[in-house]
Amino acid sequence: MRFMMHVLLKPAWKRSWSKAMSAQNLQIVAFSQYSTLLPISVSPQLQELCSVVVSTVGGLDDLEFSLNKFKDSLTSSLVAQAIDSSKHEAHTRRLLRFFLWSSKNLSHSLENKDYNHALRVFAEKNDYTAMDILMEDLKKEGRVMDAETFGLVADTLVKLGKEDQALGVFKNLDKYKCSIDEFTVTAIINALCSKGHAKRAEGVVWHHRDKITGAKPCIYRSLLYGWSVQRNVKEARRIIKEMKANGVTPDLLCYNTFLRCLCERNLRHNPSGLVPEALNVMMEMRSCRVFPTPISYNILLSCLGKTRRVKESCQILETMTNGGCDPDWVSYYLVAKVLFLSGRFGKGKDIVDQMIGKGLMPNHKFYYSLIGILCGVERVNHALELFEKMKKNSMGGYGPVYDVLIPKLCTGGNFEKGRELWDEATSMGIILQCSEDVLDPSITQVYKPTKPEKISLVDSSVAKSPHKVKKFVRKMKMRKKYAATKKKKKFTAN
Structure with missing residues (x-):
């Protein structure tokens, strides 16, 4: 059921965060200068070239041998189309050998955009080795790396756990003839924060604060997300305070990010503080004229469900209804789920009926997940x-x-x-x-279904309760003491 929770909740929250980042030019989305689909009329030469690249017969040397017959008719546009058309089917090593072979035979015809396009393809496929080889060639030949390409490369390197290499590329952008500006700075900050490296991202902010004067709101959002990934409530609260001190009003996304950080922290260390502390944050939101939405409450309901807090979950659902924030189908799902898991099947059915009565149309995954839970607890x-x-x-x-x-x-x-x-x-x-x-x-x-077997307590001191074990030990000591006294009296009498 953890998988279903991930499907139902987390992607929606991350998607909303990503959309807001992209709106502020923080989320770097790689774009392709070429169509990823084959044109309606594909030339026979392109078809034959793609079949050679995609083929799984033979090694890389055989691939290069087969490509040699295309030397005379090869063009830069044909290379780009072949990479786009075969990038989902061909192995990255074959794509890399094909591009290196093309660059050797078209050294003067291939442009910077062709190198950047190939680099973005390897970054999308998370192939670190291919990216490293191509970046070295790009640097040796003195070609220009696009800012968009760097954004995708940095994001891929951090995802692969190579944040040091990502920072190394950023510090040496001049060697790739790419300027360190607002776009590239926000790109590396966003990449680092996406995996929780908020401290290192703050170091980048400190050293390049003169280049991000116009991007403060999105930088704060990214740092807040980075600290929330680590569930560091103290640092996340500090970012909120810095935003207010610098005249940047935290929006709904910022507060939801902080709320998730707080709830996930309390889920591990202070479950009893989930509801009161979350409600305090929502009061703070309202004081700043930022009103909680169903997403805000669903963050709390999700954590309450993980700790099987049935009463609090039902109370939060009622609070939403009475407070003017109409629950969505995810809210009803979270409450129905915890009710079914805790054996309150009648109440869970009432919650589902209440949702249907309000005219809400849930996703089919709503029913699939709850039916799976009911089957798992033997309520077919x-x-x-x-x-x-x-x-x-x-x-x-x-x-x-x-x-x-x-x-x-x-x-x-x-x-x-x-x-x-x-x-x-x-x-x-x-x-x-x-x-x-x-x-x-x-x-x-x-x-x-069978009833669990009863454990026999006869001659099993381990299975007895601690009170019975102490009583048994005390009784045995008294018997030994009585036997020793009797033996001593008999010896004295003789």
Whole structure:
């Protein structure tokens, strides 16, 4: 279920952060100067060249031998089109050898944009070796690296755990004939903060503060995100205070980032402080005329669900409704999930009905995840009821649900219902991933839930409670003492 939570919540939060960064020129998105799709009329020469690059037959020397027949008709545009057309199918080593071979045969025809384009392709494929080789060639030949290319290269290097190399390229941008300006500074800061290297990013800010005077808001957002990745509430709070002191008003994205940092920190170290501290942050938001949204409350609900705090989750959902912030379907999902996991199935069904009654149309993953939870806690009948609600709302995406329910019903002995669902799915043209053999009682083993065996406490001092163990030890000591006294009296009498 952690995977489903990731699908339902975290990407949405990260997407909103990324969109805001790109709006402020902080999120560096690599762009291609060439189309990644083949044109409608593809020349036979391009088709043949792509087939040679993509081929898996032979080694790299064989590839170069096959490419030699294209020497006379090779052009820079043909090289770019071949890389774009085969970058998803060909191995990066073959792409690299093809480009190096092209640069050797078209040394004067290949332009800076061709080198930058190839470098961006290798960065997108996370191939550090190919990037390193191409950057060295780019530096030796005195070619210019675009600022956009550097942004993608820096981001890729940090993702690969090579933040030192990313900083090294940034410090030596003059060797790549790329200027250190507002764009490149924000690019390296954003790359470092995306993986939590906020301290090193602040070092870049300190040394190049004269170049980022117009980018302060996005720089603060990036630093705040960097500290939140580390769950460092103290430093994240410091960034918020610096923003206010420098006349930059924290927006909703900043407060949501800080709220996530606070909640995830308390989740590990102070679960009882989740609700009060989060609500204090929301009060601070309102005082700054920044009003919490369902995303803000969902951050708190997500952490409450991870600690199985059922009562607080229901109270937060009620607070949202009474406070004028209408819950979205993710809010209802988070509350229904913790209710089902804690065995409150009736209350969980009421929450789902309440969501449907308000006219909210959730994603099909909402039903798929909750049905998976109900099957996991052996409540298949409740899962079937929820599936009927899903079909009633014509959500679509029924295939994965059938793949979960049919095997679960059959392993529970309900082959008749499993066959019914199978026939229902096939009649709708749904291709199921589970095998039809699961419907055969002679093949599928039925697992009946059994009560846990009682542990015998006879002659097992380990299994007894601490009180009984102490009583047993005291009794044994008294017996030994009585035996020793009796033996001493007998010896004296003799």
